[in-house]
Amino acid sequence: MSSTLPLSRRLRRAAWVALFLGLWAPFKIAWEQKIAHEQDFLRYQSVTITRELRDQLGQGLTIGVLGGMRSIVADFIWVVNVTQAWEDEQWFKMDGLINLCTSLQPRAVTFWDVGGWQLAWNTSVSAAHDLKQPDVLRRLRASRFWIDKGLEIYQRGIENNPQSWRLWAHTGLLYQQRLQDYRTAAYYYQKTSELPDAPVFYERFPALMYGLAGDDQAAYAAWAALWQRLTPEQRTQMEHIPTPPDLVKIRHLEQKLFIPKEKRIFPK
């Protein structure tokens, strides 16, 4: 039943299609550019398939990424490859894979958060206790190397997700527990407490960190600021607790720093 169309009819069809597409094409390009600009502004299109990324992914996973399955590919690498590298104690491979996952999904906080923790805690502790390395100094240097790697992951995570209280808090925790740099930890905890959805207890952390750093003036200022922010009801509630730790600290610092009575929160 089917036969070849006459040339005039084919030309007419092609002309109609060309006319239609010719009219649509400029609108299409302009609309797509607008969407792309919106997405740039919202920081969505942060992944480009570079040759390096393609080499790391391999052919199969690259097709997955090109097919729009970026998050699944990242999850797959995380669940299968990162876990395997962790179990085999292949730390450099694990570091590379964590970076690959964060490159594929820079706005997924979990990858930054858990990735930083894996390197700064698990890997660095493992390196510090690596019995294959008899030299203690080398072990400590390796441990510090992985702490810095974890810190780098956290800091890049914060650059990509500045509103994530979790990343700010865990960077603070790293400075506090792994580097014993309490002043910097106080800065990160302060930032944490200013973010929406952060647990309320982080408000107290900067004061605690200044205390650990031995900076009693800064610690007192932080405690006092915290006290000033409380509502009268909250203050009454605090005073009814048998030995409220925050109030004990404020009283102790007021005595230790010889704060004049008229400037004290608790003159008595």
Added chain:
Amino acid sequence: MIPSLFRIFVIGRNTLIEAVRQKVLSVLLIFGLILVGSSVYVSTIATPGLDAAGLFDEQIKFVKDFGCGAIELFGFAIALLSTAQLIPQELHNRTVYTILAKPVRRAEFLLGKFFGVILLLALAVMLMTLAFAASLYWQETVGFNYVRDIYDQHMPANWQNNPQMAAQYHHDIQDIVNKVQDPQLIKAILLLFAKMVMTAGIALLISTFATSSIFTIITTFMIYLIGHMEGMAREVWLARGAETSIWQSGLTGLISLLIPDLNSFTIVDEILAGNHVPWAHTLNLLGYAEVYLVVLLAVSIIIFDFREI
């Protein structure tokens, strides 16, 4: 106008019934439902040694990613397979002659067929979304148990009586509820559906001049892949300079002018990662998909109108 719409509706309804009877599509849908449901299992393969809060974050991410990924994958397969055989099957079975011998225009026939595919996709997405919601509900229960275990194990025995601890507990529970019952997921499902419908539109256009279903499937799949790189081609084409060869310019121009930008729809990943995507941007993308679909249908109608059958 109304009789025409009625004819489109009748053809669409019959297309849906035919599609539902096809074993391949039913099997695809069943596999889709299984995969969406199994995202709960995938989520249990988590990083060893994580604390409960980190574990929950990781698990909820996996459930969302794998659930929506399965909807996208199987929706794509259903859209592609069901549309690719619409016209070839009608021609092969010679049923198209019976229909077109009646007072049914070719455009009505084509639109009716496509309407049937949209109904099928809507049905498939609806069922897979229900399975996805069930997975999320399950994960929410797991999250509640995690939080309760943390408080019971690490807090003083009477923590419920401490107003600050009780408030923090409710904050943690609310955090889980916010992550699981995220209203943004509606946007993700709508965008996935729009992407499927666009894929079906491309397949329909190709099937209007293709002579076999295989050709339509392979070509649509290639366009789908290229569609995810259209943004890059467009950037190269718009920024072309003296060093750009005429071939590069021609190829990137052709891709930019003809192929839809499917990569824009990967903002679904951002929604699933918990980032805010405004409704205005979602509607912009849905509007783009809709207008592109109208163009695809219009070109399909022109080609099909001229086709010798």
